[in-house]
Amino acid sequence: MPSADVVGLYSCGPTVYYFPHLGNMRAYVFADTLRRALRWKQIPVRHVVNITDVGHAVADSDTGEDKLEVAAAKERRSVADIADFYTRAFFTDLAALNVLPADRYPRASEYVQQMIEFATRLQERGVTYQIPSGLYFDTTKSDGYGTLALMDIAGQREAARVEHVEGRRHKSDFALWRTEEPGVRRVMRWDSPWGWGAPGWHLECSVMSMALLGEHFDLHTGGIDHRELHHVNEIAQSEAYLDDGDPWVRYWMHNEFLLLNNAKIAKSAGPVPRLADLIEAGYHPMAYRLFLLGGHYRSQLDFTTAAVDGAQTALRRLLARIEPLRPLPVIEAYEQAREALTAIADRTAAGAGDAEPGDKTALDYLELMDDAISLDLATPRLLAILQETLRDPEITPAGLRIVVAAADALLGLHLNDLDPAALDRRRSAADLDTAEIETIERLIADRTQARKEKNWPRADEIRAELDRLDVQVTDTPTGPTWHLR
Numbered sequence: 001m002p003s004a005d006v007v008g009l010y011s012c013g014p015t016v017y018y019f020p021h022l023g024n025m026r027a028y029v030f031a032d033t034l035r036r037a038l039r040w041k042q043i044p045v046r047h048v049v050n051i052t053d054v055g056h057a058v059a060d061s062d063t064g065e066d067k068l069e070v071a072a073a074k075e076r077r078s079v080a081d082i083a084d085f086y087t088r089a090f091f092t093d094l095a096a097l098n099v100l101p102a103d104r105y106p107r108a109s110e111y112v113q114q115m116i117e118f119a120t121r122l123q124e125r126g127v128t129y130q131i132p133s134g135l136y137f138d139t140t141k142s143d144g145y146g147t148l149a150l151m152d153i154a155g156q157r158e159a160a161r162v163e164h165v166e167g168r169r170h171k172s173d174f175a176l177w178r179t180e181e182p183g184v185r186r187v188m189r190w191d192s193p194w195g196w197g198a199p200g201w202h203l204e205c206s207v208m209s210m211a212l213l214g215e216h217f218d219l220h221t222g223g224i225d226h227r228e229l230h231h232v233n234e235i236a237q238s239e240a241y242l243d244d245g246d247p248w249v250r251y252w253m254h255n256e257f258l259l260l261n262n263a264k265i266a267k268s269a270g271p272v273p274r275l276a277d278l279i280e281a282g283y284h285p286m287a288y289r290l291f292l293l294g295g296h297y298r299s300q301l302d303f304t305t306a307a308v309d310g311a312q313t314a315l316r317r318l319l320a321r322i323e324p325l326r327p328l329p330v331i332e333a334y335e336q337a338r339e340a341l342t343a344i345a346d347r348t349a350a351g352a353g354d355a356e357p358g359d360k361t362a363l364d365y366l367e368l369m370d371d372a373i374s375l376d377l378a379t380p381r382l383l384a385i386l387q388e389t390l391r392d393p394e395i396t397p398a399g400l401r402i403v404v405a406a407a408d409a410l411l412g413l414h415l416n417d418l419d420p421a422a423l424d425r426r427r428s429a430a431d432l433d434t435a436e437i438e439t440i441e442r443l444i445a446d447r448t449q450a451r452k453e454k455n456w457p458r459a460d461e462i463r464a465e466l467d468r469l470d471v472q473v474t475d476t477p478t479g480p481t482w483h484l485r
């Protein structure tokens with residue numbers, strides 16, 4: 001449990017039934033920016049990110065199948081395998097995006113007993129009712145229900161997903177416990193006062209955040225899609241549970257959507273690109289991070305090939321400019337950078353009588369960076385200031401190194417160690433036009449024919465031609481395949 005001077009931060013984590021896509025990852029890069037801003041201000045943080053491995057029904061509804069169970073059936077693997085596999089995929093992406101690790105990643109399935117106790121207390125408080133499909137929270141018993149979403153209860157009912165639940169009193173009421181339907185045995189099931197079944201999706205976040213951060217904490221983050229339903233319900237059940245008249249969480253912060261060619265990337269919308277797809281296409285994960293930081297977290301961002309190309313080029317130029325300054329000093333906090341810059345001025349003052357104007361320049365840029373991050377995490381502004389600093393002839397090399405290191409403490413772009421050559425984009429088949437692809441496929445067909453005819457000199461000749469085109473051919477039992485080197 002954190003002490004009073006440690007900020008408690010909870011971020012809604014992934015439902016581990018499939019790979020996280022690029023839109024999902026925006027939420028964690030945003031929470032990471034917040035983490036880095038708090039570190040910058042030397043405010044200790046305890047960060048919790050949940051892993052939803054039970055309770056999240058398909059279509060975010062109260063009834064129906066669990067996302068994990070559907071995925072397990074589809075992939076013919078156990079639910080535990082599915083959860084492990086996609087949890088690891090999530091951690092891989094977090095690491096590739098240089099996201100600072102959270103203190104805890106609790107799994108919902110490990111807190112079911114506490115969820116039952118939580119729901120029991122709500123039942124004792126008289127804010128629930130039981131129907132055949134489970135135990136429901138009565139949202140009319142919650143003062144200010146929906147305030148977070150800036151909606152009154154009537155609006156909330158309209159916004160609630162159209163799902164008919166037999167016996168549910170109000171459209172906005174939600175399941176705390178989802179009882180098994182007669183004759184349907186869930187794979188993940190627990191006994192409870194309301195019968196065998198599984199917890200409702202919203203319950204886990206209230207229970208695990210309180211268990212790990214204390215009953216009240218400071219910051220709760222998540223994607224904007226959670227603001228209308230999931231977070232509204234978390235607040236309603238938590239405030240009814242605590243019943244102390246205080247707001248449950250002090251500040252809520254939501255990141256906007258990533259748009260894919262102007263279409264919203266929602267969790268349920270078919271296959272959308274993930275980080276591995278970008279890497280496969282020759283992009284560096286840091287180019288995606290730079291693309292995200294180039295927009296403010298509260299603005300929608302349109303993900304296009306041109307935009308990520310631009311980010312990759314911009315990052316390569318930035319690294320090429322910074323490379324001669326390496327190694328950069330280790331800087332994490334504003335005060336630390338300010339002291340380092342002041343020390344340069346002092347040394348110079350001892351020698352020359354007056355402080356170098358260059359150090360004053362560096363301190364001014366540091367001040368601007370501090371203003372930018374303090375102004376609701378204005379990362380686009382921060383990036384612009386970094387560019388200005390790098391162009392300024394007035395700044396001393398020592399001052400510049402400190403300011404660049406300070407900027408990267410907030411940006412997390414690996415400015416100290418990423419090789420600009422890693423940003424030289426390999427071409428992928430997607431970059432070729434139809435004529436180029438036809439040429440390659442004709443050469444491969446000719447090579448297959450030559451080999452069939454045991455015409456080895458001709459086969460070698462074609463292989464050399466393919467090499468020249470950077471084409472790597474692999475012979476498989478079903479015929480040759482190729483990719484660009």
Ligand SMILES: [Zn+2]
Nearest residue numbers: 012013205230
């Ligand atoms: Zn949540």
